[in-house]
Amino acid sequence: MAKTRVVNSSTVTSHYLVDTEVCRIPNVDPFDLSIYELVRYKKFIKCQGMTSLTFQEGDRLRLNMDVINTKYKMKFSYCEYYGINRGNNTDDNKYQYTPNGTIFNKDIVVTEQFIRVKCYDKSHSVIYSNYHAFILPQPTRLQQLKTRFSKHKEEKKPQETLNIVMIGVDSVSRLNHIRNMPKTRDYLLRHLDAIELQGYTKVADCTMVNIIPMTTGRFAEELPWDENKSREPFDKYNFIWKNFSSSGYSTLYAEDYPWINGFNYFKSGFHVPPADHYYRPFALAVEGDNSVWTSKHHCVGDRFETTMILNYTTDFMKLYHKVPYFGFSFLSRLTHDLISYTASADIPYSNMFRDIHKQGLLNNTVLIFFSDHGIRFGKIRQTYIGKLEERLPMMFLVFPKWFYKKYPQITQNLKINQNRLTTPFDIYETLKDILHFAGDVKGDVDVKQRGISLFKEIPESRTCDHAGILPHWCTCMSQQELPVNDRFYNMSVNYLIDYINQQFVLNNVTDICWSLKLGRTKSVHIIKNNDKLLKFKKTRNEVINRIVSYNEKRVDSKFIFQVAISLMPGSGEFEAAVLYDETTGKFTMAGDISRINKYGHDSDCVHGNLLRKLCFCRK
Incomplete structure (x- = not known):
């Protein structure tokens, strides 16, 4: 039940x-x-930063005068903001500040979509720093889009x-x-x-x-x-x-x-912004300023980073x-x-x-x-x-x-x-x-x-x-664990290890990645579609026959095994589906390889999603 x-x-x-x-x-x-x-454990993050002196309201940047008058009294002098933009370059990892700042000591209508704010006391020392992202109208662009929409x-x-x-x-x-x-x-x-x-x-x-x-x-x-x-x-x-x-x-x-x-992760991103409103230059600027981050890098001052980007999305919907x-x-x-x-x-x-x-x-x-x-x-x-x-x-x-x-x-x-x-x-x-x-x-x-x-x-x-779901990712499949003494147990494990090491050869990284060997086999399962889908015929392998179905005959002679292993050096844990064709006696991969424990900086010597999952660098 x-x-x-x-x-x-x-x-x-x-x-x-x-x-x-x-x-x-x-x-x-x-x-x-x-x-x-x-x-059962839940972790709740509370922003621990000082109360913000500035906050957004539409296209206006407002000063929190209650906090300024209470905390800084006669010390507060003025604030200044600089715009943040991508500039004319094609590098998705760069941003720049506008050369000239805008000074203000009261609420102000901003003209830059992304800004960095600093406030000063009367001795010109910084007493506050923050960042704000605005969704501002783009009249020329809107007219162009209006024409497109009519068409x-x-x-x-x-x-x-x-x-x-x-x-x-x-x-x-x-x-x-x-x-x-x-x-x-x-x-x-x-x-x-x-x-x-x-x-x-x-x-x-x-x-x-x-x-x-x-x-x-x-x-x-x-x-x-x-x-x-x-x-x-x-x-x-x-x-x-x-x-x-x-x-x-x-x-x-x-x-x-x-x-x-x-x-962007080990990739080049977009050389031209992919959208009318592209958050990345702002995210890069904030990320690079350690002084504003609090609560284990989840808050910008007293603002939850998640809320900041959701507010940005909401402002887009409003405009x-x-x-x-x-x-x-x-x-x-x-x-x-x-x-x-x-x-x-x-x-x-x-x-x-x-x-x-x-x-x-x-x-x-x-x-x-x-x-x-x-x-x-x-x-x-x-x-x-x-x-x-x-x-x-x-x-x-x-x-x-x-x-x-x-x-x-x-x-x-x-x-x-x-x-x-x-x-x-x-x-x-x-x-x-x-x-x-x-x-x-x-x-x-x-x-x-x-x-x-x-x-x-x-x-x-x-x-x-x-x-289009490969067997490795398919959750429709039922599975049963193979006994250790079954010949397919070791055959499938050895094939997966050979396949992983072959990737180092094919990508010419054998000089920087260690050849991997079996640490331990965690499990080997035979996986199959729902038994109402396929009928089975007598197979030459009695173990598979017993696991798949007694006295029934299967239409084909291909079997999928899901292998979970730990490899040395590095103690990398991997999971993959491999396919065995009984007519040819050969194995092939039946989808991606999952890396199920973190590899940190162990593979910093290589690039590409697959190699970074597999490689243990020769340090």
Whole structure:
């Protein structure tokens, strides 16, 4: 029997999140006893900085005279701000200050979108420093977009014009969202009638390679993008925000924690700003000023960094509420490393959703609140539930209330799709459908189509293979552990080790990376699709025959093994799926390799996501 318990207004009663003949994703208790000791602690961050002397209100920078008069009395003299911008360079890691500052000692209308503020006493000593990000009108740009939008409406004739705001949170699984963000979850489901995709599955390892399918409809390597060519920018690729921009939508792109931004971490980012409002120069400037950071680098003075970027996104929605817009924000610092810090995200996000709802900013806007994957490292990742939730990030879609009523067939399909197998590729197709909204869902759905708009019903017959989910990431698969004395146990382990070492040879890094050897084998599992999907035939290997199915015959002769090993030197822990073809007697990889413990600076001698996961540098 499935366990039943109330968890944050959601009751766990069903055995499966997705329950079709070809895919069954187990519905596990977020507080299961096997992980309870790893998830019961919550860490709440409180900003410890001094009260800000300046604060924003629209395009005005205001002085907090109550604090100035109380704390500084006769000492305060004046403040000065300098603008922050990217300049004319193409380096996504550079910013510059305007050469001349603006002095003020009362509230002032700012003319720069990003500013650094310093206030002085009468001896000209700095008594206060801070940073502010504004969303300011761009009249010339707006006129250009207005022309584009008129052309879009004339040529494409969309039945509705819906804005898009996408807000991503790094490394938050659906289960961790239930555990640590109850207020946000409650507001989304009870007040905003959010569609929660419970079978939403990642299709690649880390952030960027899951964002790319969501925003281009392709895998990263299909762009084509070569991770070994890290100096190549991403400007030439057709991200979905370009489609919206060319159709007359104002755009925003914002990330915190600039050193690990998805398109910048050991990459070149964008040589031309990807959006009308691009947060990166501001993030870089703030990141480089250690004097303003407090509370373990989560607060700028008395302001929570997460709240700062959410306010920036909200200001964008306010300014453009009468014209079409597309906003994309992704926040990493708070949730990237520690599963317990997610609890500190609950209030900022729930407050934002409540505010934009009450201010009417969702009346014509689709809100997509999502994550890229669950936590990828640490003790919980080494558990069965941790492995499962790493592959199942949270995904919510909120449509205006009137939309649900006006388009009942689409609404019905959205609700059905909550418990179907879905991926980032489906989000991309849905975004395209929103841009060119036709108002109907006519036409057959091809189950073999990798991406399917959520406006259509996802077929029950959809498999991981149909959806572009490699076996290593597929949560529809059942598994059973192989005994140590089975010949495939060692064969699969040895193949994986050889494959890893071969990557060093192929990339010419054998002189800087150690050749790796087995430390210990943690487990080897045989994994298979739901038994209602495939029938089995007698195989020449009696162990596989016994594990797969007694006296049944399988259609093919290929078997997938999931291997978890620790390698030396470096004690790197790896997990990967390998495929064995019984007709050829050969192994091949069946997806990515997961690094499930942190590698810190062990691989600083190499570049590229794969090599950094594998290499232990010869120091």
